[in-house]
Amino acid sequence: MKKYIFTLILFVTTLVNFAQTIPFYKSYDWEENPAHNVDKSSNENLIALKEKIVTEFHFEEQALVEYFLEHKILWLNSDDAIEEFNKIYLPFSSDSELQINKARVIDTDGKIINLDESKILTAQDEETGRQYKYFAFEGITKGSFIEYLYVVKKDPAYMGKKLNIQDDYPKNKIEFDLLSPSNLTFAFKSFNGLPEVKQDTLNKDKFHYKLYLKDLKKLDNEYLSAYNAAKGYVVYKIDKNIANNTSDIVSYxxxxxxxxxxxxxxxxxxxxxxxxxxxxxxxxxxxxxxxxxxxxxxxxxxxxxxxxxxxxxxxxxxxxxxxxxxxxxxxxxxxxxxxxxxxxxxxxxxxxxxxxxxxxxxxxxxxxxxxxxxxxxxxxxxxxxxxxxxxxxxxxxxxxxxxxxxxxxxxxxxxxxxxxxxxxxxEPVQASETEDTMVVDIAFNPDDLTENIIHFDRSLGGYYAGNIQPFMHFIIGDDRDELVDNIIESITSELTIEKREIVNGESELFGVKPLQFIVDFTSEAFVEKAGRKYLFKLGDIIGPQMQMYQEKERVLPLEQEFHRSYYRTINIKIPDGYKITNLDDINIDNSYSEDGEELFSFKSFYELNGDVLKITADEHYRENIIKVALYEEYRTVINSAADFNKIVLLLEPK
Missing domain, CATH: 3.10.620 (C8orf32 fold)
Known part of the structure; x- marks a missing residue:
């Protein structure tokens, strides 16, 4: 939701102008001759020696403004870190004013290289037309420090603000200060293990809130994690105007x-x-x-x-x-x-x-x-x-x-x-509403057993159809054939299509009936001959499957988008005179249940009726947020599909 909506319609208590004070930033500066110390034997690509943020709400000419100060000292210990931080973007906009902006590089010999005004550049986003400013650092070598300090004067943001504290690099010293006039109090909440923000009661001219940390560990971004939501951060908001006894200014x-x-x-x-x-x-x-x-x-x-x-x-x-x-x-x-x-x-x-x-x-x-x-x-x-x-x-x-x-x-x-x-x-959409259903009938060409005759029927419902079915009215003529071809070619491109059909291809049927693709084709992609035997690549029928690897212990919960189910039925007509000798390879059963409810599972099994082999391979995920303690169970289940994908059936003469 756009910020201006709240600006237009949310109630803001009249702010009473108390005694004027001098903004904090006017008395703050970096050290003239810094002596930065860091463990040069560290394997870290980047270390923040200092990160200081000061947000000050201040009355000027009967209006409340915000001064935002950021001061950082970073040690860059790799080419990747240098590339990432050779430009530092400033929170500049048309309704803000830069009060201070300066930056410098301290090289490995301790030499200080100050950025002059020509290295503080302005650029424009070609799509939005929005202008932005950035520091353009030069002369950075591995082991150098960069330091920058800026102050922005802007319209105040006090109805609710998230401030990220933790990142994917370690931080030696962190300071966050919020200063407000002596009639305006603020409320804070810390998340993901950070200590609570405290009030400094020694300051009588202003309210002063602070969070000071040392040696904050980095948090790596893990695969399928809600990384930005998992980092340590603070949320703050204005709470009371004691001048007119107004409380709970921000309320739902x-x-x-x-x-x-x-x-x-x-x-x-x-x-x-x-x-x-x-x-x-x-x-x-x-x-x-x-x-x-x-x-x-x-x-x-x-x-x-x-x-x-x-x-x-x-x-x-x-x-x-x-x-x-x-x-x-x-x-x-x-x-x-x-x-x-x-x-x-x-x-x-x-x-x-x-x-x-x-x-x-x-x-x-x-x-x-x-x-x-x-x-x-x-x-x-x-x-x-x-x-x-x-x-x-x-x-x-x-x-x-x-x-x-x-x-x-x-x-x-x-x-x-x-x-x-x-x-x-x-409530999330249930797995029964987002299904990928596949029914495949497979026969062997009696004149050439390396060729399969395949009837492929795949239905997509819910989120799996969501990127296609609502827009089917835009897909006409040959584009519809191309859509079907893309679906089937996700399994194999080595095929000859005999017939294509789309069922429920009307846009208005999204969420009502599944989008169905029916294809008859022949292919030599699934069978290899080995002497008198034939190798049938059963797993390839379901297409490539994701495999999750974990080289080190998982730290963050796994976060999926939506619940989902896969139903796969594969009917194989075994050619005359042959038998399959490794049917037990089909049997896979991995699942996890909690309080009697199956949360995620992969189960594949078979039935042999005469010369027809019916294989079922169903997969369900009924939980989006997987706790770290359950990660291995989840990984086992999701890797089961990859294991099925590797199954090769051995056909031998009877």
Missing amino acids: SKVSQNLYSFYYPEYENKTTGLISKFIEELEIPENTDEETIIRRLESYIKSNVYSSEAYSDELQDLDLVLTKKVANETGTLKLYISLLRTFNIKHELVLTSSRDQIKFDKTFEANNFLTDFLIYFPKHKKYLEPSAQEKRYGFPTPFLMDNYGLFIKEVKIGDYKSAVGKVKYI
Whole structure:
């Protein structure tokens, strides 16, 4: 969710201007002649000798501003570290001012090389047009130190701010200070093992909060981990204005009330007429069921209303959105709500965060957890993500689920309407809703047993169909054949296709029926002759499978996107005069259950009925966040598919 939404609609208590003080940064500087010490025998690519961050909220001319100071000293002990840090980007924007910016290199001989103004550069992002500034370091050699210090004056951010403390390199000394006027108090919460922020009660002119650490260990980014959410960080927010006895300034109750007032107004007659006209364009038949209406609304909006990331009053004006069909995130959400209200479809607004970046905290109310909008339909227990063009009803961005969120529900008492907000769990989509089902019938060419005749039937549902099925109306003619070919060629490119068919290839069937690909083909990719014997590469039929390796002990929980199931049935017609002598290789059974519920599993087995071998290989993952203690169990299961992928059946003459 864009920052400006909160700027527009959230309640901010009037801030009383207490006695003026001098900003901290004016009395702060780096050492003129530094003597940095580091263990030169270290194998670390990078060490932070010092990281100091000071955030100060300060009154100037009856307005509250923020001064942000960052001072770092880094030891670069590898070419990779030098390449990564030869440019340092500054948090500069059109509404901020750089008060101080300086940097220097201290080489291995202790020589100080100061960056002059020509090395503090300005560039522009070609796509967004946004300007940014950066330090361009030169003369860095392995074992050098770089040091930089800058101060930015900007609009204050105090409704909820995440400050990352831990990183993928060790830090010898960390200092975080937050200073605020003597009438404004702040609240803090530390995450992932960091100590709590303390108040320095000796400072009488300002409130002073601090977190000082020594020797903070690095945290490596592990495969399939929610790394940014797992690092040590601090969240802070303004709490009280003691000048007018206002407390709990940032609260989800106020967020709920203000969002409701903003998104659920009483519409004027003109707006009501435009909504009715828009609905006519949808061409929804009478007596259409509610879920079909929701799907139709979403499909029409995401296909016909241009989505812009720009902020402007026009792009969020509902009347203009209805007529011009151009909207930003705010305007799009207004459009959805106006249509759902007109159809009397009960729904709730949900605000949450992406759990791979920051887990929504149930107890600490801060706006930095409110980053993404969902719409929840309690009757159907499903979600819609209005701002995600590529997602569809029932299947929003997976990382927004299996998380907590703020649910905002309309309440009516007589003619009075209001809203209540409640933090609740966002259930993930179940594995039964995201299935990859494969049925393969395989015969051998009696005149050449190295050639297989294959009937391949694969159905994709839920998230597995989500990148294809909603957009099938764009895929026409030869492109449909190419789509089928790409699906089958993920297994083998050595084939001759005899027949192709797509079932449920209509866009509106996403979430209703699985997208199905049926292909008849012949191939010589699966059989090798070895004298009088034949080797049939059974595992290749299911396509390449991921194998997880772990060279050192796992530290972070594993974080998957969504629950999922794979169903695979392979029917093999054994050629006359032959038998398979290693059938037991097919049997694999690895699973993990908790409290009687199977969380993840891979099970393959066979049935032999005459000359027909039926093989089943099913795989299920019903848990997204895997605790470190269960990592090996999970790895065993997921590697089982890779083990199946290696199975080669031996056909011998009877």
